[in-house]
Amino acid sequence: MESTLFVIRRVYRLKATQILLKLALFAGLLLLLFYQLREGLERMPAKDDLYFWQKGLTIAETAFLLFAIILMPLNWALEGLKWQALMPANNKIGFTKMSKAVLSGLTFSLFTPNRIGEYGGRVLFVTSEQRLQTVFATVKGSIAQWIAILGGGIFGIIAIICSSAHEEAIGLAYYLLVFAAIILVLMSIFYFKMSSLLKTIVRIPYLKKFAAKLNDKEILKYSNSTLLKTLAFAMLRYIIYSLQYLLIIKAFGINNDLLISLSAISVIYLLQTGLPIPPTFGLIARGSIAVWIFGMLGNEDFYQQSSILAATFSLWCINLFIPALLGSYFIASRIGKTNLSKDQ
Numbered sequence: 001m002e003s004t005l006f007v008i009r010r011v012y013r014l015k016a017t018q019i020l021l022k023l024a025l026f027a028g029l030l031l032l033l034f035y036q037l038r039e040g041l042e043r044m045p046a047k048d049d050l051y052f053w054q055k056g057l058t059i060a061e062t063a064f065l066l067f068a069i070i071l072m073p074l075n076w077a078l079e080g081l082k083w084q085a086l087m088p089a090n091n092k093i094g095f096t097k098m099s100k101a102v103l104s105g106l107t108f109s110l111f112t113p114n115r116i117g118e119y120g121g122r123v124l125f126v127t128s129e130q131r132l133q134t135v136f137a138t139v140k141g142s143i144a145q146w147i148a149i150l151g152g153g154i155f156g157i158i159a160i161i162c163s164s165a166h167e168e169a170i171g172l173a174y175y176l177l178v179f180a181a182i183i184l185v186l187m188s189i190f191y192f193k194m195s196s197l198l199k200t201i202v203r204i205p206y207l208k209k210f211a212a213k214l215n216d217k218e219i220l221k222y223s224n225s226t227l228l229k230t231l232a233f234a235m236l237r238y239i240i241y242s243l244q245y246l247l248i249i250k251a252f253g254i255n256n257d258l259l260i261s262l263s264a265i266s267v268i269y270l271l272q273t274g275l276p277i278p279p280t281f282g283l284i285a286r287g288s289i290a291v292w293i294f295g296m297l298g299n300e301d302f303y304q305q306s307s308i309l310a311a312t313f314s315l316w317c318i319n320l321f322i323p324a325l326l327g328s329y330f331i332a333s334r335i336g337k338t339n340l341s342k343d344q
Helices: 002-042 050-055 059-086 095-109 118-123 128-162 167-192 194-201 205-217 224-251 258-274 279-297 302-343
Strands: none
Touching: 059 095, 059 128, 059 224, 059 302, 095 118, 095 302, 118 128, 128 167, 128 224, 128 258, 167 194, 167 224, 167 258, 167 279, 224 258, 224 302, 258 279, 279 302
């Protein structure tokens, strides 16, 4: 009887510890997210900018904004499908677990430069046998997304060069075109030839044990059809979040020519993805880059800049902040369960 009571008390203590751990972790992640949110708000137009705050949205502008919000789940579903396609056939992950892993990775990535933390969030939701495969699949998926961003960026740069943009913009475009083209070629070679390159690298004596693990799990063996399928998901995702940006800038009254808007968006994504921005300044840098690029290609008046900052901040909230809130909950739940199982 006493042993039974002891077990019951232990279970209750473990449950209480689990709940407290979840609440503490969830609260900590929320504080970090809202800190970034506050930083973004401080970059918004001044409160006495009556034109911006009192103008309101027309029915058409509201529809643009709502459509951008509706596209958000599709954006992250494509990211999940891209990652899922790269996991081995005998280790496929279900849609629910995949969604939790992707959103958890997103939450971690907001606090690390260039989204390095994404790997840590995803491995929480896979078995120990799947962790190495998860890291490689995430790396491969990131390269595929980079190829899509570079391809879109090159399209935008060429459009800027062919347009009647400011001389400053065209001068920058030539430098970016050469740089983006070189990186695109290197990324494409590494994407399609990663297996051969890594097998050469792991021949180094200190890495033989690691090489054996790779060979046992067949981590590096991706068919061309799988790589092309993943690249297609990456390109579709790029189109989706570019369309979201376009819809949001239309919602905030930035009525530039369609080609100019698409060119600016592609170059903005290219720059903000390529710069190793510390997480604290990530949102601020996004707004600054957007104002700079749109300023070179379009109207540079104050209200235009105000709308660009508002649009950039809104896109961050829709595509990153809201999904990261869900991700923080999944992380807290998962870590709590992991600790409870270890104690038991």
